[in-house]
Amino acid sequence: MKTKKVSIRDTAILKKNPDMVSREIEDETILLPIYKSSDEIDCIYTLNKAGSVFWELVNERRTLGEIKKALLNKFSSTPDEVNKETAKFLKELKKIKAIK
DSSP: OOOOOOOOOTTOBOOBOTTEEEEEETTEEEEEEOOSSGGGOOOOEEEOHHHHHHHHHOSSSSBHHHHHHHHHHHSSOOHHHHHHHHHHHHHHHHHTTOBO
16 A cells, blocks of 8 residues: 655645643753653654754744755755655654644
8 A cells, every 4th residue: 555645835834733842952852742641651752953953943934945945054965855854854743743
């Protein structure tokens, strides 16, 4: 069975899930879902430097295209690399319900 490829347009404005808190520790960002009790917590997510920068740029005002442009300016990557890595990262963020 083929999996359907979901793409988000560069004009989309991403929103963080308010039920996900984040904290910066050195060059990493920790994401933790908010639950009613500590018994429900089964995961904590760690973002690397690029993921942390991406997460910081998601502010309900920037479009995905603006975020990609900022990543290109921050890191020595090609537009193709940024598009590919951003698509993979967005898929993971959606999977863990960190963005809406």
